[in-house]
Amino acid sequence: NAGVTQTPKFQVLKTGQSMTLQCAQDMNHNSMYWYRQDPGMGLRLIYYSASEGTTDKGEVPNGYNVSRLNKREFSLRLESAAPSQTSVYFCASSGRTGGDGRRYNEQFFGPGTRLTVL
């Protein structure tokens, strides 16, 4: 299993440009998440998708949109990038099936996308 994969690893944008960050998981998890991490800070939740076909706002959703394309993929779009969106973006998934058949919700994270907006 590759786990959670993210593309690209690095990106530099100019103010006003748009881009989509891609995330995929191969663990058959129901839920997926997007976080951002600014220097010296903890992670902050941007958006999440509890299950395929649903998305909800997290703590810091302004300036972002998301798409849960299918069970495996969850993308994050910046329509008009701003310098304040310079950050490291992490995707995560949860919903591991335990031996008891229940879905456990510890999160598994991808390696991150380092985005700089000039």
Added chain:
Amino acid sequence: DAKTTQPPSMDCAEGRAANLPCNHSTISGNEYVYWYRQIHSQGPQYIIHGLKNNETNEMASLIITEDRKSSTLILPHATLRDTAVYYCIVRVGSTGTASKLTFGTGTRLQVTL
């Protein structure tokens, strides 16, 4: 979700046990204690979680006080690869649908020779 308080940094000698404390004095009865760590800007890694009983897995042990107001993550034989930021997070439930996590600034553990 209950807030947590952790020391900003700790040191530990390699081979010794690392004991990382966390205070969560406002924890509710249905809230679990989760620990994650983040090694040098990689994605966070799940370590362990518990409700009220002590828990152990291949990575660590989690000791939760009887009143559940605090807990300690124990890395029994710390190695240099355990140098990381450790996050203590409290949240409702451990199963079911999406689990939103609230990360603080964690404890930066430095393991030294």
